Amino acid sequence: MVQVKQRILQHSRWPIHLRFIIWTLVTGKTRSIVYAALMVISGLFPAAGVWVAMHVFTAALHIHAVHIRVLLRWIAAWAGIALVSSLIWSVYQVVEEALKLTLEAEMERSLQQKTARLALETFERGDFHDMLERAREMTKPGELMNLLAESWFIGQSVVTTIAIAGVIATWNAWMLTAVIVVAALDVLAQLGQAREAHALKHALAPNQRLRRYIQDVLTTPASAKEVRTFAAGERLLTRWASLHCEDMAREWRVQRRHELVRSALAIGGVLGVVLGIAIVCFQTISGALSAAEFAAILYGLQQFHTGVNEAIGRVGYLRQYLLRIGDLFTYLTLEPEIRDKTDTDIQPGPLEVRSVSFCYPRAKEKALSDISLTVPFGQRVAVVGENGAGKSTLVRLLLGLYEPTTGAIQLGGKDIQTLRADRRASISSVVFQDFIKYAFTLRENIGLGNYDKMDDEQAIVAAAKAGGADEVASALSAGYETLLTTRFADGTDLSGGQWQKVAISRAFMRNPMIVALDEPTSALDPQMETEVLERFLSISGERTAIIVSHRLGIARLCDRILVMSNGRLVEEGTHEDLLQLGGEYARMWNLQAQRYRTPSQPSGD
Numbered sequence: 251m252v253q254v255k256q257r258i259l260q261h262s263r264w265p266i267h268l269r270f271i272i273w274t275l276v277t278g279k280t281r282s283i284v285y286a287a288l289m290v291i292s293g294l295f296p297a298a299g300v301w302v303a304m305h306v307f308t309a310a311l312h313i314h315a316v317h318i319r320v321l322l323r324w325i326a327a328w329a330g331i332a333l334v335s336s337l338i339w340s341v342y343q344v345v346e347e348a349l350k351l352t353l354e355a356e357m358e359r360s361l362q363q364k365t366a367r368l369a370l371e372t373f374e375r376g377d378f379h380d381m382l383e384r385a386r387e388m389t390k391p392g393e394l395m396n397l398l399a400e401s402w403f404i405g406q407s408v409v410t411t412i413a414i415a416g417v418i419a420t421w422n423a424w425m426l427t428a429v430i431v432v433a434a435l436d437v438l439a440q441l442g443q444a445r446e447a448h449a450l451k452h453a454l455a456p457n458q459r460l461r462r463y464i465q466d467v468l469t470t471p472a473s474a475k476e477v478r479t480f481a482a483g484e485r486l487l488t489r490w491a492s493l494h495c496e497d498m499a500r501e502w503r504v505q506r507r508h509e510l511v512r513s514a515l516a517i518g519g520v521l522g523v524v525l526g527i528a529i530v531c532f533q534t535i536s537g538a539l540s541a542a543e544f545a546a547i548l549y550g551l552q553q554f555h556t557g558v559n560e561a562i563g564r565v566g567y568l569r570q571y572l573l574r575i576g577d578l579f580t581y582l583t584l585e586p587e588i589r590d591k592t593d594t595d596i597q598p599g600p601l602e603v604r605s606v607s608f609c610y611p612r613a614k615e616k617a618l619s620d621i622s623l624t625v626p627f628g629q630r631v632a633v634v635g636e637n638g639a640g641k642s643t644l645v646r647l648l649l650g651l652y653e654p655t656t657g658a659i660q661l662g663g664k665d666i667q668t669l670r671a672d673r674r675a676s677i678s679s680v681v682f683q684d685f686i687k688y689a690f691t692l693r694e695n696i697g698l699g700n701y702d703k704m705d706d707e708q709a710i711v712a713a714a715k716a717g718g719a720d721e722v723a724s725a726l727s728a729g730y731e732t733l734l735t736t737r738f739a740d741g742t743d744l745s746g747g748q749w750q751k752v753a754i755s756r757a758f759m760r761n762p763m764i765v766a767l768d769e770p771t772s773a774l775d776p777q778m779e780t781e782v783l784e785r786f787l788s789i790s791g792e793r794t795a796i797i798v799s800h801r802l803g804i805a806r807l808c809d810r811i812l813v814m815s816n817g818r819l820v821e822e823g824t825h826e827d828l829l830q831l832g833g834e835y836a837r838m839w840n841l842q843a844q845r846y847r848t849p850s851q852p853s854g855d
């Protein structure tokens with residue numbers, strides 16, 4: 251069933267509105283049908299009211315000729331219609347609330363599911379965040395229901411106006427034509443304006459995101475201190491204000507034009523109704539219409555005009571909602587997704603990289619070019635190179651987070667891209683440069699490395715010992731239960747180095763075949779960094795360990811060093827081999843050694 255719903259949403263050949271209505275019918279079957287039926291039925295009441303009103307007027311005008319009971323019967327019928335109509339309205343509101351909850355929960359699930367299924371490189375696209383933000387608009391509380399309500403309200407208004415028109419047309423058809431022509435012009439204008447308003451929203455989205463980002467930079471504690479240090483607050487505020495003014499001016503221009511058109515059409519609408527009334531007066535004077543018909547037509551005309559105006563107003567909103575849900579549907583069809591794989595069978599073995607190249611989405615240059623290497627199982631490898639050389643990208647590919655643009659990566663003889671995503675995740679563990687500092691307790695910060703063991707005290711303590719977070723725990727008043735954020739009451743924050751120990755401990759919550767550290771130790775002092783990495787290498791034991799580091803003194807502790815430059819693997823070997831080679835590694839080594847050398851020391855690390 252879930253798949254059927256997904257397919258309906260992603261069926262790009264169907265019109266958006268049709269897709270949405272079918273999806274609501276499939277998602278909240280009974281509730282949707284009852285909801286639609288109540289809408290349509292209550293749309294017939296105004297027409298019935300006009301018809302009964304005509305009989306009330308006739309009976310009242312001829313009260314001398316008919317029995318009082320006839321008049322009372324018609325008045326009772328009129329009251330009955332009003333009563334049933336308000337009862338239906340109450341039921342409608344209950345059904346609407348229930349349907350709203352069902353639809354919102356289901357759509358939110360689809361959005362989350364889609365985001366989880368997207369390949370990591372999609373997140374690197376510049377326009378991805380705008381697309382996600384636009385998609386999210388329609389999952390805000392009430393928005394889906396607004397679209398559904400607008401759809402059915404318009405259906406209801408159409409039923410109402412056609413029914414009233416049918417009743418009035420039996421008395422006078424010309425008057426209706428005048429009102430309908432003016433209404434049609436209004437509908438066309440509303441549609442055009444809705445499209446323009448939506449296009450404006452798209453155009454303003456990048457600026458809005460930048461404005462929000464500047465707001466964040468100005469207000470979050472982490473950036474606030476740097477902003478104050480560099481006295482950049484005033485400048486950033488000016489930049490925010492100029493973006494704001496630019497956006498306001500664009501919005502105002504469009505808004506002004508729309509209001510002018512709307513005012514002109516409103517005047518036209520009133521003229522249409524006045525013309526209709528003039529025709530009815532003329533016919534009554536000439537004796538073509540009775541006094542009761544005259545009164546009923548004026549009443550009906552007022553109802554008709556209200557119905558048409560409501561429908562017109564809603565057409566504009568409906569169009570805007572449809573364009574917005576179109577954005578959500580576009581997001582739901584976004585590619586590439588993590589492809590469905592079923593293979594879970596993988597054995598520890600060598601990591602083989604075969605002619606791998608990789609290009610980030612929309613990047614002009616390759617981040618990795620033609621890399622080939624074999625890492626025997628259990629080997630400890632350091633990846634070094636200048637900034638931007640491709641070290642982090644290579645690690646992400648080795649862990650299967652990105653799919654190579656060309657070439658393949660195998661573990662134990664099996665292409666890692668053929669493995670099911672959860673299996674692939676379970677065979678590797680990594681600490682990134684920009685690891686996450688969760689606003690949770692210390693226990694949860696470590697336990698998130700293996701959710702299944704979140705409550706396993708022993709596993710948490712063992713991982714904390716391995717990564718150094720046990721020292722952090724002992725320095726905290728509530729130990730592992732200390733909340734690591736100052737955002738909430740009773741929380742505390744850690745130093746950069748302490749956070750790194752927590753992140754490394756998190757990686758040890760698993761028992762993976764490959765462990766990788768992508769420079770997460772740069773905030774530690776050199777002695778602590780060496781200690782942490784030595785411990786990391788010693789407890790990585792049987793596993794293949796990969797360390798990205800700029801500190802060559804650390805690289806030298808590994809079995810093998812890979813030297814990257816401009817996305818290529820330019821040298822590889824042990825520390826001694828590479829020094830002897832006298833190439834890129836030797837150059838970097840001498841540069842670093844010079845930095846640490848005192849004037850009396852001849853050379854060394």
Ligand SMILES: Nc1ncnc2c1ncn2[C@@H]1O[C@H](COP(=O)(O)OP(=O)(O)OP(=O)(O)O)[C@@H](O)[C@H]1O
Binds near residue numbers: 611637640643
């Ligand atoms: N998300 C991205 N989109 C486009 N290009 C990217 C992206 N991430 C990295 N790059 C580019 O890919 C190249 C390799 O980047 P990578 O982060 O792998 O280098 P690195 O060696 O780890 O650098 P550093 O030592 O500074 O961390 C760089 O030219 C970088 O600009």
